[in-house]
Amino acid sequence: MKIVLKVLHGKIDFLNFSQKYSYSVFAMSVLMNNVTELTISLVVYKPELNQLNDTLTSLVTSLDNAGSIYHLYVIDNSPDEYQSGLSTEYIGRYFKHVDFTYSKNATNVGFGSAHNQALDVQSDYHLIINPDLIISRDAIVNAIQFMHNNSRCGLITPYAKWTDGTVQRLCKEYPSVLVLLLRGFAPAFMKKIFYKLLKNYEMVDVINSNEVYWNPPMVSGCFMFFKTDVWKKCQGFDRRYFLYFEDFDLSIRAKQFCDIAYVPSVEVIHHGGYAARKGLKHIILFFRSMISFFRIHHWRWF
Numbered sequence: 001m002k003i004v005l006k007v008l009h010g011k012i013d014f015l016n017f018s019q020k021y022s023y024s025v026f027a028m029s030v031l032m033n034n035v036t037e038l039t040i041s042l043v044v045y046k047p048e049l050n051q052l053n054d055t056l057t058s059l060v061t062s063l064d065n066a067g068s069i070y071h072l073y074v075i076d077n078s079p080d081e082y083q084s085g086l087s088t089e090y091i092g093r094y095f096k097h098v099d100f101t102y103s104k105n106a107t108n109v110g111f112g113s114a115h116n117q118a119l120d121v122q123s124d125y126h127l128i129i130n131p132d133l134i135i136s137r138d139a140i141v142n143a144i145q146f147m148h149n150n151s152r153c154g155l156i157t158p159y160a161k162w163t164d165g166t167v168q169r170l171c172k173e174y175p176s177v178l179v180l181l182l183r184g185f186a187p188a189f190m191k192k193i194f195y196k197l198l199k200n201y202e203m204v205d206v207i208n209s210n211e212v213y214w215n216p217p218m219v220s221g222c223f224m225f226f227k228t229d230v231w232k233k234c235q236g237f238d239r240r241y242f243l244y245f246e247d248f249d250l251s252i253r254a255k256q257f258c259d260i261a262y263v264p265s266v267e268v269i270h271h272g273g274y275a276a277r278k279g280l281k282h283i284i285l286f287f288r289s290m291i292s293f294f295r296i297h298h299w300r301w302f
Contacts, residue, residue, distance in 0.1 A: 058137075
């Protein structure tokens with residue numbers, strides 16, 4: 001019963017069950033079954049607090065709805081001279097009754113390496129999220145239920161939208177150099193010429209908003225819901241990637257240990273993407289990681 005108190009944030013009075021409470025079906029099941037343990041890692045670099053507020057608020061709502069024990073790890077890669085306002089006290093405003101860990105790296109170790117600082121977690125599931133994400137209320141409970149019902153699944157990727165409501169295609173075919181250059185840097189008229197090629201890369205005719213799709217060749221990583229043992233077997237992200245392509249690489253390696261599922265009932269809104277819009281530094285990082293990706297896996301030019 002101690003576990004239930006933690007899961008439901010002290011909202012149950014065991015001396016007075018006559019009161020009515022509103023819980024998800026899954027959350028109510030913790031009263032009679034083992035409680036799911038979930039860890040979450042979130043890496044920030046010079047965070048935009050308005051977006052981070054949306055992420056943390058939606059995360060708390062989705063976690064409360066799922067009724068699981070959870071521990072959040074926030075890893076800050078921001079330089080010491082950058083005053084973001086992010087702190088243990090700031091995060092504590094959102095997670096008042098739950099354990100969380102805020103850690104500040106002395107230097108920017110990279111996106112994947114920072115997430116790997118949560119590699120030794122003890123949980124049933126581990127969720128990797130971006131700090132520019134809005135998570136739907138039912139996303140986490142639906143992910144947990146899907147994992148419970150499909151033992152072969154070790155990684156879930158969600159149905160994602162951009163902030164304008166258009167679909168963000170997280171499932172991808174294995175890329176070619178041409179596709180990546182067109183998608184990231186080509187003007188609109190060139191993208192129209194190669195529309196079919198780009199559409200095939202994003203699996204537009206294969207993935208929809210209604211049906212589960214098993215084992216896409218690779219997935220983007222704004223929201224990666226792992227079985228923790230799979231996360232550990234993969235040994236986390238490959239440290240050779242500082243930023244970009246580490247999610248593609250991880251999803252390819254994860255298929256050695258499990259099946260991957262695109263689950264449209266797990267919904268998110270994502271603000272980010274598009275390295276070309278973020279300046280020269282991000283373009284250079286993109287090309288470095290792209291070269292590493294093709295060297296590690298295999299080159300495909302067209």
